[in-house]
Amino acid sequence: MSSIADNIVFVTRRIQKATADAGRPAGSVTLLAVSKTRPAEDIRAAYEAGLTHFGENYLQEALDKQARLTDLPLVWHFIGPIQSNKTRAIAEHFDWVHSVDREKIARRLSEQRPVHLPPLNICLQVNIDNEPTKAGVAPDDLHALANVVKDMPHLRLRGLMCIPEPKANEADAEATFRRMAHLKDALNASLDLNLDTLSMGMSGDIEPAIRAGATLVRVGTALFGPRAPKPQETA
Numbered sequence: 204m205s206s207i208a209d210n211i212v213f214v215t216r217r218i219q220k221a222t223a224d225a226g227r228p229a230g231s232v233t234l235l236a237v238s239k240t241r242p243a244e245d246i247r248a249a250y251e252a253g254l255t256h257f258g259e260n261y262l263q264e265a266l267d268k269q270a271r272l273t274d275l276p277l278v279w280h281f282i283g284p285i286q287s288n289k290t291r292a293i294a295e296h297f298d299w300v301h302s303v304d305r306e307k308i309a310r311r312l313s314e315q316r317p318v319h320l321p322p323l324n325i326c327l328q329v330n331i332d333n334e335p336t337k338a339g340v341a342p343d344d345l346h347a348l349a350n351v352v353k354d355m356p357h358l359r360l361r362g363l364m365c366i367p368e369p370k371a372n373e374a375d376a377e378a379t380f381r382r383m384a385h386l387k388d389a390l391n392a393s394l395d396l397n398l399d400t401l402s403m404g405m406s407g408d409i410e411p412a413i414r415a416g417a418t419l420v421r422v423g424t425a426l427f428g429p430r431a432p433k434p435q436e437t438a
């Protein structure tokens with residue numbers, strides 16, 4: 204079994220190669236380590252091997268780990284589904300939220316963001332394949348949502364995030380990611396924004412995401428190994 208440090212070297216090489224192959228500047232893609240279901244010790248090991256950005260999906264699990272890692276200067280990203288009764292803790296304990304897909308959640312995050320902290324960085328999650336049961340704002344409704352979120356005082360709208368449906372091949376995956384890049388460019392043009400973030404690409408599709416313009420890839424299993432199912436998923 205390979206170590207987390209070895210995996211980080213391997214994934215970092217994949218990112219560097221894809222970035223260079225795409226003719227993009229070195230360092231223009233951030234590796235976000237998705238540490239859901241992993242113990243705090245794994246996050247510490249990944250930090251010691253050079254990572255600072257960590258993504259979590261489950262609030263209570265994230266808060267427990269954060270409490271054990273307060274000695275490290277980590278950047279915390281919330282990437283899971285958000286219920287309204289969880290917004291306060293998310294606004295208080297995270298630097299980024301990637302999974303905002305409705306106005307009500309954005310408004311609560313802004314109102315509940317402590318004023319002594321910098322604005323909360325926000326990505327709008329887009330249901331890029333228009334899947335019926337999937338989280339995310341429909342592409343057709345994205346402009347209206349961005350138009351209200353951009354003016355919320357304690358948020359900083361940074362960009363877009365997606366979790367596409369699995370694609371048959373890399374070319375199809377890349378085409379989907381390119382639609383995300385077009386949506387971002389269109390928002391920048393029509394709303395006069397400077398969105399600088401495309402959060403897309405996971406362990407299996409880092410390369411097509413980077414070719415299409417990803418600035419942040421969210422990688423779990425390629426860094427930490429396969430996840431055990433969560434208890435509530437085994438029933």
Ligand SMILES: *Cc1c(COP(=O)(O)O)cnc(C)c1O
Binds near residue numbers: 283421422423424
């Ligand atoms: C779990 C998860 C990831 C990481 O997926 P891997 O395939 O393990 O790399 C990325 N993004 C989100 C939103 C996730 O929930």
